[in-house]
Amino acid sequence: MGEKLNIRAMVYVAAEPIPYFWPMRSFIHHNPLHGLEDMPFETAVEQGRRLFHARGYLPRSEYQRYLKQGSVDYAALESGIGEFAAQHAVPSGIDLARWLLTLVTATGLEFSAVSRMSDAALVQAALGGTPMATDGAPVDVSQLSSRLRDQFPPDMPLCEVVDALYGTELSVELDERVIRVCLDFLDEGQSVWGMPERERGLFAAWRELSRHDMFRSPDGEWARQLLEANSDPEGVIAQAMAALGIPEKHWVGYFTRELARLHGWAGFIRWRSSASRYHWAERYPADLVDYLAVRLSLSLALLHQRRMQPVPRSLTELYDAVNERSCETYLRHDFHSGAVMPELAHRVERVLALGRRKDIEALCGDYLAQRKARDSALLAQRLDQLARLVGDRELLRSLDDVQLQSLIDALVAFENSEGRIWLQAVESHAINRLLEGTTLAAEKVREKRPFVQSLFCIDTRSERIRRHLESVGDYQTYGIAGFFGVPVSFIELDKGSENHLSPVLLTPKNLVLEISANDSRDDIAVGALEKALHELKESVLTPFVTVEAIGLLFGFDMIGKTIAPQGYHRWRRRLHPNKPSTHLLLDKISREQADSIIRAVQRAVIVKAVEQELGLEPERITDDMIRELREAALGHVAEAPRILSLGLSGVEANALIDRLRSAYRINASYARLQFERLGRIGFSLDEQVGFVSQALRSIGLTRDFSRFILLVGHGSTSENNPYESALDCGACGGNHGLVSARVLAQMANKPRVREGLRGQGIIVPDDAWFVPALHNTTTDELTLVDLDLLPPSHLVYLDRLRNGLTAASRLCAQERMPTLQMGVARQDASQASRVALRNSMDWSQVRPEWGLSRNAYFIIGRRSRTENLSLDGRAFLHSYDYRLDPKRRLLENILAGPLVVAQWINMEHYFSTVDSECFGSGSKVYHNVAGRIGVMSGNISDLRTGLPTQTVLKQGRPYHEPLRLITMIESPFNHARRAIESVLSIRRLVRNGWIRMLVLDPETGEIHLFDSGDWRSLSHLQADVKPTTQDACIR
């Protein structure tokens, strides 16, 4: 038991750096290095590079492009380089800062790759033009062994080691086998035939299946013994690690690297094993211990397969080879890793194939000498090139080998810091731009209330539509997290499952049901046709016939979608009836009501059961009979005598009662469960008042309410897009935000809730009406909803409101469309609007919209501070008035929720841009949906995490500008600082440099930036009238 727990604990710790992967139908943006957030950003990026073999910064050429475009703060670049240069000693006369600045701005030169094997004396000789001696000195075996051991640390998966030394593809084969197991086990309804015995869990099901698969193969002998000796995954892991010869102190590291190989699948298993109430996980359990047991077993099977040439099968064997056959191991590694000198590649291959030790050692000496000479010559050439640009060519030639080495060391060390310095310079430019547009001017005093107040999601896409809405009329806009502060578990009309409409950080307690206000729909014909079609497609044999018989119909479908997507889409929509008008069941039901509902449901079920079980006509079933049966089934009475009047014997009657209990779930425990579930429905009055009050206070809207208060949720529409939910509202768990808007509007329009608000000092006038609306971010349309509930007094203003919304939509599309279309200049607004609409219906459109790409800022404060600044859809805007928040609770909530989610979004975009293949998901073009969970590239690959290239790149170059989230809080400095310090997650993110935090103090006009571990004052803005915090508080 102790060992099992130990293994479980080790796997748990090992999995920390593996990011969660949520199923794609509710795409959640996440930081791929979330598990490393307790490290400083630069350290985590370096760790991520090692672990995932990924890049953490853009290549120099891209930063140079930014520099040309004017997106880099040159002074900050100089300053960063200056700081680095000051820490490194170089020969006198060399201005290292100038060398480095020239290096990064004017060249693509790199030094680290050619410096490893170089020799300063040879570099000096090459610079001086003297011929270099290439005679091979005797090979220093111990140095070679030591270098090799560094290259093969004990936590490196052995299959990777073998691949690196023998050019095999064991790791790829292992990955493919593991992916197949994952695809079979984790499938969520895509496959018609499922893996057998999945209920027993991943390891047990796979172990059982292996008896019929791997065990029969001669290569499976080793794995067979391992699996027969151990029936539990922990035992398999322990025995496999012992067989691999990995010392226990390196197990955690080894596990991490094994998990990181397929971090998509591992991340999904990690998430589902910790998700509460996840149907598929409850039904088919799996965790990372299972996963590792499978992976290690397969790994051992591959290492021991018979066709393999003798390769190290344990760490001991590997280190023996390194010590005893250093030359061979070294040459093997260079050859198979692609580092071999091309001129000698053929000779190395031939000598290694022949395997004569003497020849290998002779070649190794020769090879090392030639490598040293070549790398030194290359290094000299690059140094000379750089010196020429700097103008220090003579100085370079005058350096002795020790001085030369110190210069080379500094240049090589700089390559590790270069990305950070560039990033800070780009961020500095972005900060300057924000501050230039920020104002502290006093808000205008209004003579009358605004025509409309609109609450938009903080999403960056709202910035554009808000700006345009403000420009077309008397519209005041606010930013709030798109779930409007109300975490809801929602059951949609005609759906049987709950959908969480809240950020993933929260688990909603309250359930909201959607109920139809119309008659039930009659779409049986179309539904039956669709079902039949699905069955034809999914069966084993019918697809062959189906293609011949009705394939042509699909051809028409394709032509329609391709040639005239809008017209065809409209026609298709007519096949499905419109969704009926619905209401939301928001109020809590009383105990008596719940009891009555359960009783009514039970009675209805019993009536159906009696009809079906006994074949009775409804008129023969009396109410009393049903009541008796119900009482008997629930165990309140012993029998149901009236049922005997139907001619049933006592035994038959008892059998019916048993069946009611078991098959129809008329029993006490299920009744209790139903009661509990009913208890989750709706919100109490106090809860409703609390949520509305909290939402209004958090954005500083507590007085001067307009006639219309729009609550605008957002969502997207696109065709043929597995990433559709990534374009929806992240604050609503990757769903459309309309339901959340409806929920808050319905609450806020209730007289009793308003009464409660009045008690808290928020007086909402009687003529103020909260109207839910949807902002379609693909088309920019703003659609008002639940207008049937609108008071008649408001109808007269509806036209003006609609005109304003339409104008804003069109202007927004006009601004946005040129960024989506290549080579298209600004169009007129209506044309742009049409193009946007087409994008949403075009199934071949890989980029219906840019989503949250180019996000850079998170601004917490009053709208007036940035309303004159066009932020190009790059800012999350959260309204906040510090004067309403003397205890900092509201600010802490904003930091703990919306800011954390925005940071995930920001980091996902950052890393997907800097390494689209590893942290991103590559091109959408090759994506295939896997198991209804996510996508794979091609027919088999890791689950692709992150964003596709079409979301972050444009014509192969970054469209998203990868920056850390620049967050600005408008509040007195100490007020903000204390809030940051009290929210642990944010404190950690700020201190470790994952967020660039600014505080704009409206009372002093001072800007504070957290940089290099401390706060520093940046500049002053023209300060507002200076009320103290306490004086300014409204209550």
Next chain:
Amino acid sequence: MLSYVTLALAALFLPLFPFSMVFNLLLSRVQRGWQRGLIILLWPHIGIGLLHVADIQVSPWVAVWGVLTALLYAARALGLRDMGAWMGFIVTSSWALLWVAEAFGPGGELTHLYAVTFAVPLVLFALLGEGLTRRYGAAYTGLYVGLASSLPRFSLVLVLVVLAAVATPLFPGFFAMLALMLDTVPHSTATAVALALVWLLWSGAGMRLLTDLIVGQPGSTEVSDLGYASTSGFLVGLGSLVIAGLYLVGGMS
């Protein structure tokens, strides 16, 4: 006796295993692209000429030997990384099939034509190999990848040349292989199947070679792409090859 000597000599120039080793040894010693090209162009015609001059009727078992040699070299080409050796093996594999043309086909001038058909793409390949050696130090797969990004024009030409070398449709090799198979079927179905297998292995070897060179992220080494004039020259050459193939071997004349 003389005919056996002639046959052995012919087996050297129309390489049959193990005589084929001589040709491959010679090719590995010659490094210049144009010299390799010249050898490839001329070598098999000596063998065919010997057969014709001596008026030797090629027995079916020699044809089978030829197919087995072709199979051996095609299979070995699958795992080769050195482009020079790859070229040698593919050309050996294709020339060995000329014995089939002599045994089951009409022979005569057509065999010469087939030899040219198989050789010309590999002459172009030899020139490209030299270009890679000049740029990277060796023409070797797996050491530098992503040529499609770093050398787009060179990659285009290389892809077309490899496709021509492995006898894909429209290139003359395709029609030559098709004709060989159609000629072989009436005499020996098994040999025809083996021919198809050889063809399949060539395709595999070609695709593997291209995958290891063309795909991937290129390294930081800066190299110059093929000039526009050279690219045009290669493309014109390949275009001419297609047209000539269609007329001379493809039956459009």
